[in-house]
Amino acid sequence: MSRNIKSANIAFRKHDHRRCQRELLSAARRVCELRKLRLTTRRRQVLEILLISHQPLGAYDILAELNRAASGERIAPPIVYRALEFLLAEGFIHRIESRNAFISCVHPGHLCAAQFLICRDCERVAELENSDAALLAQADVLGFAVDHSVVEITGVCAECQKHGG
Amino acid sequence: MSRNIKSANIAFRKHDHRRCQRELLSAARRVCELRKLRLTTRRRQVLEILLISHQPLGAYDILAELNRAASGERIAPPIVYRALEFLLAEGFIHRIESRNAFISCVHPGHLCAAQFLICRDCERVAELENSDAALLAQADVLGFAVDHSVVEITGVCAECQKHGG
DNA sequence: CTGGTTACGTTATAATATAACATTATGTCG
DNA sequence: CGACATAATGTTATATTATAACGTAACCAG
Ligand SMILES: [Zn+2]
Ligand SMILES: [Zn+2]
Ligand SMILES: [Zn+2]
Ligand SMILES: [Zn+2]
Numbered sequence: 001m002s003r004n005i006k007s008a009n010i011a012f013r014k015h016d017h018r019r020c021q022r023e024l025l026s027a028a029r030r031v032c033e034l035r036k037l038r039l040t041t042r043r044r045q046v047l048e049i050l051l052i053s054h055q056p057l058g059a060y061d062i063l064a065e066l067n068r069a070a071s072g073e074r075i076a077p078p079i080v081y082r083a084l085e086f087l088l089a090e091g092f093i094h095r096i097e098s099r100n101a102f103i104s105c106v107h108p109g110h111l112c113a114a115q116f117l118i119c120r121d122c123e124r125v126a127e128l129e130n131s132d133a134a135l136l137a138q139a140d141v142l143g144f145a146v147d148h149s150v151v152e153i154t155g156v157c158a159e160c161q162k163h164g165g
Numbered sequence: 166m167s168r169n170i171k172s173a174n175i176a177f178r179k180h181d182h183r184r185c186q187r188e189l190l191s192a193a194r195r196v197c198e199l200r201k202l203r204l205t206t207r208r209r210q211v212l213e214i215l216l217i218s219h220q221p222l223g224a225y226d227i228l229a230e231l232n233r234a235a236s237g238e239r240i241a242p243p244i245v246y247r248a249l250e251f252l253l254a255e256g257f258i259h260r261i262e263s264r265n266a267f268i269s270c271v272h273p274g275h276l277c278a279a280q281f282l283i284c285r286d287c288e289r290v291a292e293l294e295n296s297d298a299a300l301l302a303q304a305d306v307l308g309f310a311v312d313h314s315v316v317e318i319t320g321v322c323a324e325c326q327k328h329g330g
Numbered sequence: 331c332t333g334g335t336t337a338c339g340t341t342a343t344a345a346t347a348t349a350a351c352a353t354t355a356t357g358t359c360g
Numbered sequence: 361c362g363a364c365a366t367a368a369t370g371t372t373a374t375a376t377t378a379t380a381a382c383g384t385a386a387c388c389a390g
Binding site: 203205223224225242243246265 | 345346347348349355356
Binding site: 098 | 263280282284285293295299300303307308309310311312317318319320321322323326
């Protein structure tokens with residue numbers, strides 16, 4: 001649990017974000033090599049755009065970013081959605097359902113059951129990994145076979161409470 | 166907790182659903198009277214459509230249902246979305262973020278922090294009320310002020326595991 | 331190099347949601 | 361009652377998010 005709190009702090013505080021990006025990208029490369037997957041240019045571009053932001057981005061934000069970067073190209077939605085599909089399936093990013101947005105995972109490739117704390121002021125998102133034992137136990141009692149969980153907590157982070165008023 | 170399991174069972178099993186609907190509708194009426202709110206025809210229509218279904222419905226499903234019922238009228242999306250906004254604000258319904266859909270609340274007007282078990286076979290949804298103490302404690306340690314939580318567990322219910330194979 | 335497969339590109343369109351403004355119903359007070 | 365303020369509904373247009381369908385290019389095993 002102290003590990004979780006650490007990683008949450010990172011998202012909500014100043015840190016060497018360049019280093020974050022580099023480390024997470026090379027982690028993704030390693031995972032793809034292991035799994036014999038192709039981290040193609042497009043996929044890498046989309047992942048990089050998400051790595052640069054600790055905030056979740058919509059598919060069309062990513063699209064705009066791609067089109068800005070490569071002036072001349074006119075990239076269309078399916079390209080972005082397909083890259084996102086790949087990155088989601090391999091556990092490099094998460095989808096934030098309550099925002100129709102996507103964010104890079106802090107432990108790429110783990111296919112983790114993540115929980116998110118989402119600040120509605122600064123829009124930053126902390127990813128925790130602490131699964132809800134009580135809820136899962138209850139699902140089990142009901143004979144409900146869990147596939148996938150979405151846990152998204154919206155509120156105001158400590159920083160924004162100080163600064164924002 | 167045994168209460169929660171009971172209510173979850175109701176959603177996933179055969180029961181007197183007509184009675185469900187009647188009771189939840191009159192509960193909503195009572196709450197509106199208490200709060201001096203107007204449960205207008207449109208709002209009641211939308212609530213009724215959701216009460217009839219233990220499954221979540223999209224806004225456009227509700228729209229289609231309204232237009233089917235009142236042939237001649239040509240109701241437009243904003244009407245539905247405004248009724249949904251009212252019903253959400255007063256705690257008569259919930260939004261299922263991972264489905265862009267809406268479902269009636271099993272304890273209308275309580276503004277509860279609900280958790281959902283969503284069967285991906287039969288599409289039924291059980292609403293639990295069991296808040297995740299561990300997660301909230303962790304948010305607290307981080308100084309994160311929680312506003313709203315989204316907890317949506319997808320899987321296969323006990324019934325569908327038996328029948329579906 | 332050939333055929334099978336995977337990924338990418340392109341066009342069109344579906345599904346979900348809201349902005350902006352006009353109209354009607356409801357309640358209040360003189 | 362009648363004039364006003366407010367809340368709710370209706371209408372039109374459009375924004376935002378996502379996918380279907382089909383063609384082309386890259387990659388790889390034999
Ligand atoms: Zn993750
Ligand atoms: Zn913040
Ligand atoms: Zn509820
Ligand atoms: Zn089921």
